Amino acid sequence: MFRMLALTVLTMVLMLAQALAAYARPESFADLAEKFSPAVVNITTSTTVAQQAGPAPMVPDGSPFEDLFRQFRDRGQGDDGRARRSSALGSGFVISEDGYIVTNNHVIERADEIIIEFYDGGELEAKVIGTDPKTDIALLKVEANAPLPFVSFGDSDTARVGDWVIAMGNPLGQGFSVSAGIVSARNRALSGTYDDYIQTDAAINRGNSGGPLFDMDGKVVGVNTAILSPNGGSIGIGFSMASNVVTRVIDQLQEFGETRRGWLGVRIQDVTDDVAEAIGLDIAAGALVTDVPDGPAADAGMLAGDVITSFDGVKVADTRELVRQVGNTEVGKSVRVVVFREGGTKTLKITLGRREDAEGMGDDIVGEDGSDATPEAQTLMGLTLTPLDDELRGQLELPGDAVGLVVQDIDPLSEAYEKGLRAGDLVTEAGQQKLNSVADLEDRIEQAREAGRKTLLLLVRSNGQPRFVALSLEDE
The missing domain is CATH 2.30.42.10 (PDZ domain)
Structure with missing residues (x-):
C-alpha cells in the first residue's frame, strides 16, 4: 500500500515537472517563423556622401612619401575626387497588403535610395511616407503588383517580464534570421522624451534595427531599435520600441505624413x-x-x-x-x-x-520691477547672495526687468552646492514668492519656520533654465 502511494506521488511529481517544463519553453518556434517571415524584409539604403575639403598634406616635391600620400588621398576621394555613395543595411516589416512598411528612422535617414528585399528574393524601391526621430520610427511604402503578406501589431502593455518573444531581421547583413528570448524588463527609457522600450535578451545585432519583435501569438509587440554592448555585438541586452507607442506614430504618419503631439x-x-x-x-x-x-x-x-x-x-x-x-x-x-x-x-x-x-520657440522670462535695495552681498543657506542691479543684469545677459538674487559665491560643503547651485545662478523665488532683496529671502525663511516647514523651496535659473531646489532650514 505504501509503495503504491509512493509511486503515485512520484508519478504526479514527474507529470507536474513535465507540465512546468512545457509551459516554460515551447517545443519550437518554427511554425511562427514560417508563418510570419514572409512579412519581414531586408532594407538596403544608398546615400551620397559629399567629400569634405581639407588642407592637403605638405609633402616636398620628390619626397619618397609623395606617392604614398597621393594613393591615400585617391582611396579616400576616388580617382576624380567626386562625392561617393555609401550603403547601409537594416530590417523592417510589412503592416498592410498594399505595401506599408515600418522600420527605424536611423535605418533610412538621409537615404537617397531605399531598396526593400523580400523573403522570396524579390526587390522593390520604397518611398518615405513620414518619419519620427523622437521614437526612431519611419513609415515606408512600396508599390507591388499583388497583395503582400503582412503582420499585425499587438498590445505591448500585455507583455509581461518573462514572456517569450521572437526577434526577426537581417543581422549584420547575413540575411533573414530568427532569435528567441524573453521580455527582460518593461518601460525602459534610453534618451528620448517618448521612450517606452521593451528590454529583451533575444539576440539583436546591427542590421536587426527596424525588425519586429513578436509575441507567441505572432503579434508585433515591439520594433527592434537598439542594443547595449561594449563591443557592438549582442550581449543579451536589446531594446524594442513598444508597439503601443509605434502604432500611434504610424497612424499619424499615415494620415498626415508627420507627427502631431499635444x-x-x-x-x-x-x-x-x-x-x-x-x-x-x-x-x-x-x-x-x-x-x-x-x-x-x-x-x-x-x-x-x-x-x-x-x-x-x-x-x-x-x-x-x-x-x-x-x-x-x-x-x-x-x-x-x-x-x-x-x-x-x-x-x-x-x-x-x-x-x-x-519646438524652437524662445521662452520669454518676465519678472517684476526690482526694488531700491542696495546690492550688498549677504550669506544665507550657504549662498552668498546679491540683489540684481543693472550692472549684474548686463553681466548675466538678463532682461532689464529681471529680478532675483545672484549667487556670487557658495560654500562647497553646503547642501546648496550638493544640489547643484553654482556661482552665477539666479534665485528668483523662495516659498513660491518673488525675491527682490535678501530681506525678502530672510522673511521667507522665517515664514517657513513658523509654518513648521523643514525645507524652503527656491526657484533657481541656471544658464536661463529654471528648476526648483528644496534646501533644509535646520542649520539656519
Missing part, C-alpha cells in the same frame, strides 16, 4: 520628498512646474510652482508620465488639468497646442 506649454521637474515637504504636498508625486512661457498653460492661468497632479482625468505620477500623456493627446483638445497650489487644488481647462509647432 503641447501643454510648461517646463517641469519631478517632485522629490524634500520638495513635497517644502510646499506641503502629502505625496511626492506629480510634475512641478518651473516655468510657464507663452502658450496654452499660460493662457489658462497656470503658474510656476504649481504641481500638476492630474491630466485629462488621469493621475500624474511624474514628469515622464505627464510628457507621454500630453504627447498622446489630440492637438486642439480641451482637457482638465488639476494642480496643487498654495495648499489646495485648482482645476484649469487648457486647450492643447501642437508640440511640433512650439
Whole structure:
C-alpha cells in the first residue's frame, strides 16, 4: 500500500515537472517563423556622401612619401575626387497588403535610395511616407503588383517580464534570421522624451534595427531599435520600441505624413520628498512646474510652482508620465488639468497646442520691477547672495526687468552646492514668492519656520533654465 502511494506521488511529481517544463519553453518556434517571415524584409539604403575639403598634406616635391600620400588621398576621394555613395543595411516589416512598411528612422535617414528585399528574393524601391526621430520610427511604402503578406501589431502593455518573444531581421547583413528570448524588463527609457522600450535578451545585432519583435501569438509587440554592448555585438541586452507607442506614430504618419503631439506649454521637474515637504504636498508625486512661457498653460492661468497632479482625468505620477500623456493627446483638445497650489487644488481647462509647432520657440522670462535695495552681498543657506542691479543684469545677459538674487559665491560643503547651485545662478523665488532683496529671502525663511516647514523651496535659473531646489532650514 505504501509503495503504491509512493509511486503515485512520484508519478504526479514527474507529470507536474513535465507540465512546468512545457509551459516554460515551447517545443519550437518554427511554425511562427514560417508563418510570419514572409512579412519581414531586408532594407538596403544608398546615400551620397559629399567629400569634405581639407588642407592637403605638405609633402616636398620628390619626397619618397609623395606617392604614398597621393594613393591615400585617391582611396579616400576616388580617382576624380567626386562625392561617393555609401550603403547601409537594416530590417523592417510589412503592416498592410498594399505595401506599408515600418522600420527605424536611423535605418533610412538621409537615404537617397531605399531598396526593400523580400523573403522570396524579390526587390522593390520604397518611398518615405513620414518619419519620427523622437521614437526612431519611419513609415515606408512600396508599390507591388499583388497583395503582400503582412503582420499585425499587438498590445505591448500585455507583455509581461518573462514572456517569450521572437526577434526577426537581417543581422549584420547575413540575411533573414530568427532569435528567441524573453521580455527582460518593461518601460525602459534610453534618451528620448517618448521612450517606452521593451528590454529583451533575444539576440539583436546591427542590421536587426527596424525588425519586429513578436509575441507567441505572432503579434508585433515591439520594433527592434537598439542594443547595449561594449563591443557592438549582442550581449543579451536589446531594446524594442513598444508597439503601443509605434502604432500611434504610424497612424499619424499615415494620415498626415508627420507627427502631431499635444503641447501643454510648461517646463517641469519631478517632485522629490524634500520638495513635497517644502510646499506641503502629502505625496511626492506629480510634475512641478518651473516655468510657464507663452502658450496654452499660460493662457489658462497656470503658474510656476504649481504641481500638476492630474491630466485629462488621469493621475500624474511624474514628469515622464505627464510628457507621454500630453504627447498622446489630440492637438486642439480641451482637457482638465488639476494642480496643487498654495495648499489646495485648482482645476484649469487648457486647450492643447501642437508640440511640433512650439519646438524652437524662445521662452520669454518676465519678472517684476526690482526694488531700491542696495546690492550688498549677504550669506544665507550657504549662498552668498546679491540683489540684481543693472550692472549684474548686463553681466548675466538678463532682461532689464529681471529680478532675483545672484549667487556670487557658495560654500562647497553646503547642501546648496550638493544640489547643484553654482556661482552665477539666479534665485528668483523662495516659498513660491518673488525675491527682490535678501530681506525678502530672510522673511521667507522665517515664514517657513513658523509654518513648521523643514525645507524652503527656491526657484533657481541656471544658464536661463529654471528648476526648483528644496534646501533644509535646520542649520539656519
